[in-house]
Amino acid sequence: MENNKGISRRSFLGVGGVALAGATAAGLVGCAPKAVDDSAASVAGDSSQGGMPVAESGASAGPDVAGMHSWEIAPEPIASDQITSIEECDVLVIGAGLAGCCASLSALEKGAKVITIDKNPECVVARGVHVAGFHTKVQQKLAEQGLVEEPDYNHVVRRWINWAQGRVKEPLLWEFARKSGACFDWLYDLVTGDKNLEALLWDGYYKGPDYTEYPVTHIFYLADKYEETVNFTFYQGSGVGDVYGNAVLVPALYELIAENGGEIRWSTKSEQLIREDGGPVTGAIVTDPDGNYVQINAKSVIIASGDFAADNEMFQYYAPMTVYAMDGRYYNPPDCDTGDMHKQAIWIGGAMQKSEPYAAVMHLDFGAASYGFLHVNWEGKRFKNEDVNTQSKSVTKALQTHKDAWTIYDSHGLEQVKEQIDAGLGGGLQWGQLTQPVGGEYNLEAQKKVLEGEIADGLTVTADSLEELAEKMGVPAENLVATVDRYNELCDLGKDLDFGKRPEVMGKVQDPPFYAGKLVASMLTMCGGLRTNTEAQVLDAEDHPIEGLYVCGSAAGEFFGAGDYPTYVPGIGHGRCVTFGRIAGINAAGGNAEEEIPSLDI
Secondary structure, three states: OOOOOOOOHHHHHOOOOOOOOOOOOOOEOOOOOOOOOOOOHHHOOOOOOOOOOOOOOOOOOOOOOOOOOHHHOOOOOOOHHHEEEEEEEEEEEEOOOHHHHHHHHHHHHOOOOEEEEOOOOOOOOOEOOOEEOOOOHHHHHHHHOOOOOOOOHHHHHHHHHHHOOOOOOHHHHHHHHHHHHHHHHHHHHHHEOOOOEEEEEEOOOOOOOOOOOOOOEEEEEEHHHHHHHOOOOOOOOOOOOOOEOHHHHHHHHHHHHHHOOOEEEOOOEEEEEEEOOOOOEEEEEEEOOOOOEEEEEEEEEEEOOOOOOOOHHHHHHHOHHHHHHOOEEOOOOOOOOOOHHHHHHHHOOEOEOOOOOOOEEEEOOOOOOOOOOEEEEOOOOEOOOOOOOHHHHHHHHHHOOOOOEEEEEOOOHHHHHHHHHHOOOOOOOOOOOOOOEOOOOOOHHHHHHHHHHHHHOOOEEEEOOHHHHHHHHOOOHHHHHHHHHHHHHHHHHOOOOOOOOOHHHOOOOOOOOEEEEEOOOEEEEEOOOEOEOOOOEEEEOOOOEEEEEEEOHHHEOOOOOOOEOOOOOOOHHHHHHHHHHHHHHHHHOOOOHHHHOOOOOO
């Protein structure tokens, strides 16, 4: 096995020696999530707070004394006399999440012998709801019925590139645009029918004249639980999270893997990839549930292991602003996203993406719903145009002196939201509803239940006067009253002179009871990772593919850039798991995904 102890950050980044120091709407499924609610300031330098990594300055902790980060330094090769057994397969898939399952099934369909491993005990290795795909059969059916108009996908991708300020590998985006519809349809055909799943197209996406999202987002759900699932909104304790989203999709894929002759080995962790003298990757040495070393020889290895945010050093280095801005990090299973396979790929010559800082999915999922209401900061003062996406809201509140922020509304607030959503004026994550289908409408009664749950959980406080509300929020009452008075004045004027918000999505705050919902920036997924190409191969520092090594899902890089997840296309993270999981599986099994997967002519 190659031992690249001397690999430097300069060589693996391949950026001319300039090391750039890093400056969805999710129901939780499977193993119980870990939530970190302490502020960055309160746990600075303390890794004991639920695994939340924060440097004292909020910036990179820096390299070790040898001038290298710990993850760059390869351990000694595992000696052959430590290996208790050797096995053979065609394709080894590392990770049993959505991307890994799609890769495994695609390789099995090619007739390959596939072993899928996951370091977690058996559970649903997934989280979330939305899956994006372009020109799917679900979309086409609704378009034929006149219920939805498909977007110009060229325009969608151009906006995506613009969001990332060009810091992406454009061929990956165009490949997704061409292949995602066919890959989604493949998945849809697998899980509908015998597996009792169906899929709807989400209509809760954000609609606005300047910022908008697109009707490309799908939700799988149990077909016989339609009334419980459709047009309802996830909230903690609602009891509906187990009938839609990845909570039902991924278990169906586990069944299909078994039915197609594959196997998933739980509590089985990859320790080192096998690569001799710069040749192809030929397998991995893993630890089995008993802690024994097992060598699995494979013609191809697919990395589908998720992100690296639970590795404090990597997270702080590649995404320091995200480390500071987040109020909590949520992953499923908790804290398993330690970047194991990023490191193992680097040790045998793989490279991380060039563009830094890495993008992150950071939404307001685990606080109160933000809606488009008046937002105030820790001083009770308005600080932004609230007519934006949830990713932006998560970041901008961290730019205040203190990160605490609230959404303010009165007894008519939820009725205002329904009017705005049904009129096509707004929407999106934390304003719209997670499972609102095309052809449906905003479910006001469901949102009232959401509010009840938020109040019970302490995420929303309520009072009969603004002064009492301010006391419960812990903000100066005189500031909050003045802020609300000014906002109401702008509502009457019909023009937001302070922040330019559209008047049609403004509503006065005047009739008790008054509500204040705490905004919580939830870091869900780090999106940057290993350098890759459209064939899903891992690349080295010279951008050459490493034979026999593939990557898909959140472990793959170069798909997102400029620090933020592009909410123009809700569900794009899961969409790329499906698309590039399928591409990786076909190619790893000796097929030709470019020829075998139909392409959309865009």
